[in-house]
Amino acid sequence: MADADTRPNVLLVLTDQERYDCSAPAGPPVETPAIDSLSSDGTRFDRAFTPISICSSARASLLTGQFPHGHGMLNNCHEPDAIQPNLPADLPTFSEELVAAGYDLTYTGKWHAGRDQTPADFGFSYLGGSDDHHDDIDAAFREYREECGVPVDEAELEAALYTGDDPRDGSDGTLVAAKTAVDVEDTRAYFLTERTIDAIEAHADGDKDGPFFHRTDFYGPHHPYVVPDPYASLYDPDEIDPPASYAETYDGKPQVHENYLAYRGVTDFDWDTWAEAIAKYWGFVTLIDHQLERILETLDERGLAGETVVVHASDHGDFAGSHRQFNKGPLMYDDTYRIPLQIRWPGVTDGGATCSLPVHLHDLAATFLELADVPAPDSFDSRSLVPVLENSGEPPESDDWRDSTFAQYHGDEFGLYSQRMVRTDRYKYVYNGPDIDELYDLEADPAELQNLIDHPAYVDVRRNMRNRLVEWMDETADPNRVWVTDALETAS
Template sequence: MADSNSRPNVLFVLTDQERYDASAPDGLPVETQAIDSLSSEGVRFQQAVTPISICSSARASLLTGQFPHGHGMLNNCHEPDAIRVDLPDELPTFSEELVAAGYDLTYTGKWHAGRDRTPADFGFSYLGGSDTHHDDIDEAFREYRRERGTPVGEVALEEAIYTGENPRDGDDGTFVAAKSTIDVEETRAYFLAERTIDAIEAHADGDRDGPFFHRTDFYGPHHPYVVPEPYASMYDPDDIEPPDSYAETYDGKPQVHENYLAYRGVADFDWELWAEALAKYWGFITMIDHQLERILASLENQGLAEETVVVHASDHGDFAGSHRQFNKGPLMYDDTYRIPLQIRWPGVTDGGATCSVPVHLHDLAATFLELADVPAPDSFDSRSLVPVLENSGEPADSDDWRDSAFAQYHGDEFGLYSQRMVRTDRYKYVYNGPDIDELYDLEADPAELQNLIDHPAYVDVRRDMRTRLVEWMDETADPNRVWVTDALETAS
């Protein structure tokens, strides 16, 4: 338990659609020096997963400490098919609990956890960078760009890629990637870092009562992967090799997997085009990492580093060509469900420690509260990571920690349907109500190419994983537990 007399500040940096393997030591060859420094000075979580791979739902889980079926924001709140556009007023959130405990909360960047209720409704002083609910640009950033002589909307793009039949035609399809002709200082990533540095300096100057909790939500590396030089050409597409999952055939997989190629407009993308897009995605990651480096330097320069817990995570991952897919969807692969998570707590975490037990993104909600010496509300489906941080990255009693993670998906604009997933360090099981279930041996097949759901050698594994899934659904009062339990009990 954190000492209530010396409660730390918290700096929380959330990226948007960043893959786990982008900063993993044995992952992609992407430069992430700032994230790596957090890993080397704190704890890197090897088995962190998002509760759901869609923006609004994951962000709502972060706030409420609940799985999506608990808070009810099952899909993106800005879409016309949104099940819930705002979180209920009565639902406890970690931010409101922190405010009540005397923390000063500031926030900059992407929100996307409500259509009408903004960060200010949850206890944050919002410092700009967005329209406070989705992806539009606020007046503060527009003015910043006007002052620099590069107004938003008046900048040329080069090397643009779009989905659809003609990847160079922006009249039809989704914007995937491009090179921007602006300077790095004119990007929104740089602007959000500036806003964060302003907040850090304000706290250091005593303008705000402490301790503080600051949250920075970067717009990226979510598509469109638009970056200026030097990031646009930092990675040579000719040097980027296809991932093992690019060999996907979709044999024995749910039909929606193959359908998504056409739905996302990438059925005709070849590897040359994917490599060009990935070079921009990787460049985007490095550009954001360099902004994080500036933020961490400010903490140090202002004398706040030793009393501030720094957390980096992502709301979910990005296919970025894996399984030949774009964006995300009803495909519960590690590309979108496994997330980066690094926590540095000076004087507590051992440098370079790793945590191998499964954790969830929304476990951060309970973690933030324990750091502040505040009990988590009973409504939380969230377990504090403080005991893990205090014990070199591993729980003191491994028998007291779950050896699996639970996740779900409820559909998006393609249609609403129900999926559930349970994942251990070795196996993954996915329940697909309207189609074939999935079972993967992550040790033998880390690319998740072979669905083993009907393999005779995995009958016992299948039974065990289904039992784990039912236990998670019961434990979290998942409203589908009755129907899923009946379906699994009658399955062969």
């Protein structure tokens, strides 16, 4: 094992359902000063993708370094129809490897990678912040709010939006967005930041020889987009323009896309309703960003910034009105599959570097292990980003980096619905087992409005992308590869 004094600390800040474009240079006008600082001081990855747009599955992939079909957690673990509520006990994880290598691991916030398992089962000291719906680990946040004098169940909501026929009627719909009357200090984001600061300060004041790995998992900007002022009023809905994909007609698309409007209860949402919800979503992003700023300031104040690798990413994105959709589902658009990823490694990463290589969320698993001088287990479908970070965002000349990403979907509460996706810089191909496949020219149609799967000018592109998909499925031992390969070979 390498000298503990030479190995960096690692701080992983994972958000829940944060869109890539919120912190992208050409994205909407969302204030993200802390994330922007990580980009300007480190490396920003502009082609980072989740392997699956489902919370439990994506988080299990990050932990195990595997695509979902490898670790088996194919849908959300808390639902009654969970295919696999917990990860196999003998499956290697990056966290257990780090513990064995002498790292001190702490964790706060959302877990959602096992119904009965907790972060403690994977080597972390858990510092609280979960909730009953997703994890049932502890009641730390509820206790915190009791101490603040604002119990969670007693917080008043204003201007609430709900799914269903009447967005102002919450009798049978899902809460989408609202303003809460509590102070910023009473929010879960602030509470998780306090727990994170406590962990950083405990390490700075402690006498442990090994470096630390701390993980903060914010609950947001996942719906419901409930934020207090000033964030609830920070963005004016009247100044938010519809995204290009709002013009979606679903013509030539799989039928489930249009069905999902009714399933999610947003069929009758007009643009004014969406703009109001998006304003709260953006406010949620900025609220979390300001908490990240507090965390980064603590690293500076305690003299740990220079020896700590900081990583910001999200498990997946959020439609937030794009394609007129809410939440996520069997729609493999970039809105939910493309994720933000920034890495700051003082003394190594060039400030302001942009990496345009295609990478996956679970590549972070192998990255963390290489930072700790630990070889990745053979089970990992994960490639370390360290060589790229050390080379100004470019792959070393000796490296043969893939030019595409691979993703999948197996269904969530909607039921099993098999999908596979391969994406290059220009094209995206989606295999839909139950319906028509999809092909998009992202250069001509970045909003992914026109399905070109049957377009005569794209016959060669379609064949090439199908071959790429088969290669990915073969390489990762996807159990559907034989059936899908046969289906694609017989397709016109």
